[in-house]
Amino acid sequence: MSKSRNFLVGLGLFVLVIVCLAIWVNLPLPFVAGLAVLFALWMAFTRRGRQAASVTGVGISTLRDRLGSSAVVVIGIAGVVGVLVALLAMGEGYAETLRKTGSTDTVIVMRGGSASEVMSVLDRDSVVVIPQTAGIARNAKGDPIASPEIVVAANLPVKGGKGADDEGSVQLRGVSEHAWELRPNLKIVAGRPFNPGMRELVVGKGAQRQFAGLEPGHEIKLGNQQWTVVGVFASGDALESEVWGDASVVADTYRRGGSRASVTVKLADPSGFKAFESTLKADPRLKVDASTTLDYFSKQSEGTSKVIRGIGITVGLIMAIGALFGALNTMFAAVASRAREIATLRAIGFRGLPVVVAIMLETMLLALLGGLIGGALAWLIFNGYTASTLAQGSVGQLTFEFRVSPALLWTGVKWALAIGFVGGLFPAVRAARLPVTTALREL
């Protein structure tokens, strides 16, 4: 009889836990704050709440005697949160770098059906026609602000690599004179811009970090040609990982003739994208797709960010299960060692609820501490940590920084509290259901 009742109680608790976790994951911050306030009010102003508070106080005051096993909960959860936040920060940093790239008032035009710039080829006629389309902004001289660009890969020796043959791929962009007007956030931070028609390059700061010999004044080899690096630019986005040269010279080197990969244009009317797109579509001479540069770059990051997120959550979940059982272990041991104390409390009239709340609170406090430590560690070690990968839709190394945002830290704390909740619930219920007489008899 009691066996089946125990089983039913366990099952009920399990269902309750699943439901709570499902709600918890989707709870926005204000709700959590509201809950915390309600709980604090309950602790302060109701009889049961005050009882719970005093029992919790007793539990916390004895924490010092259980330092070793309490540290297991804290450090176990710190480990989970640290790894989770670091992995999510990697995905976030990658996505953020590409999200920051581009704007809503510039449009990239590529050959129809091209998944990315690298795969698009526009013939000479299209390159001439596209800048003449209505709706493009004009500069002081009255020229349309449009930059036909070519994107290719260049092999360059990697920094800190083994010998000259340890090469990596960098994205080389051949641009026209309007490229700078299209990207006002791009600043030359050292040296000067390249001269049109010369074999000169300006390099992004990210590319400079990745590859050897990209200092102004240095010469580098592309194939069998010598090019001179004349400047360094910074833009704080994905373009920083690129190397820029004059479009016609780059096309010449790569034997592309008059074809280009894309044309980037600035809209006269920042909200006129739809109209511009339909004008392009209506032109019988062109078979092109257009999207705002902001959209284009955000889309490029989707696949990779999803993969990194998936990996982060999977690793986090597996670690969380391990930490959860560590917490359960610790709290069961704590309840067992305080069995007489708890039984005494109940013998003098404390009900089950305050006892349950006290033990849950204690675990959640330890978990919160662990979560904060883990988040802080991830932030200290990984915030701004530079990594690079071959980005989807480009042909070069994309350098990006890990970004430990407040939202991610909040996610980490949420996970920590969830682990604390589950890890405290079962031991707490066991403590509350312990028959008073047996517990008191125990040595």
Next chain:
Amino acid sequence: MKYLHLIWAALFRRKTRTILTLVSIVTAFLLFGMLDAVRTSFNQAGQSINGAQRLQTGSRLSFIQTLPQGLNSQIAQVSGVKSVAYANWFGGAYQDPHNQVFSFAVSDNYLDLYPEVEVSPQVRKAFESTQTGLIVGEKLAQRFGWKVGDKIPLQSTIFPLRDGSKNWSFDIVGTMKAKDNSAAWYDQLVLMHWKYFDEGTPYNRGTVGWYVTRVNDANQADRVAKAIDALSANSDHETRTQTEQAATASWMKQMADIGLIVGSIMGAVFFTLLLLSGNTMMQAVRERTSELAVLKTIGFSSPSVLAMVLAESILLLLIGGVIGLGLASLLIPVLGKGSGGMLNLPGVTAGSWALGIGFMVLIGLLVGALPALRAMRLNIVDALAGR
């Protein structure tokens, strides 16, 4: 060995605690098994005897630049070269431009250079006689539900046909599969005729993406590579030749520093595990102080008590670890299937098992060290008196 039952009894003296600890150990090693599979698959790509015997020749300028087809006969003349084939990147996608499929347009003898890829002679024959023929990797065929004899359209994301459309049509003539892990990604690959590809698109104009050369003797690979590069020195199409091993390793390195990521995660996991199981062992020994004293009283020597406690913690780690790695070997194929062939991981390899068991013993020793020393130094009189 004769004390095994004693160690076993000590281990399961407190069932709840031991089982909870075991679950934590199982999850740690499950994660280890999975991450190590990822690391191995990255490290193993191209790392085979075949990979050391094959050279890849690409443009020195950039990996997307093509080379003239005339190099083929010149490379074949280089001393030490057994055979040479060439291939182009097709940039295929199925049904949706974002559904990209690894696809190469290859010369007729391409598969001869890859003995580790299994293709039946009938399939080879059918491929040779079908201009629009396509050999597809087995796992890829499963993923898209392709059957031999199907006519399928593949879009090229780079090369339109002469009429400007992007839908190339192909006939599937058979499947191929990798014989070992080093060529695993051939299960995900599509091979078509270079001739059909080159004639179909106005953009390629008889050029070649890269050459694959098989050398007679792997020790000669460096010399042959230099000789091949010398063929086009100072031309407008300079080449760079590397062994397949070096080329793949360089790609993997550019993708991500997998070793570092896996290492950091495992560091965090094992540190946590150390603390957790260490705590369990401390508790277990503290509880049994008087029992250990009895053991010593009836004549067990101090070192043997030390050995028993150490054996207990190593056994704890081994039970959990082996279950964890076992779970990992069961889960990895499931994950592979669930991701629709996107995740193509080898199972838990012998190397991973060896490394894992090494970690289990090491962590077991570390965890057991403190409690075991305490047990060894136990003063019988004090312990029995409960002081």
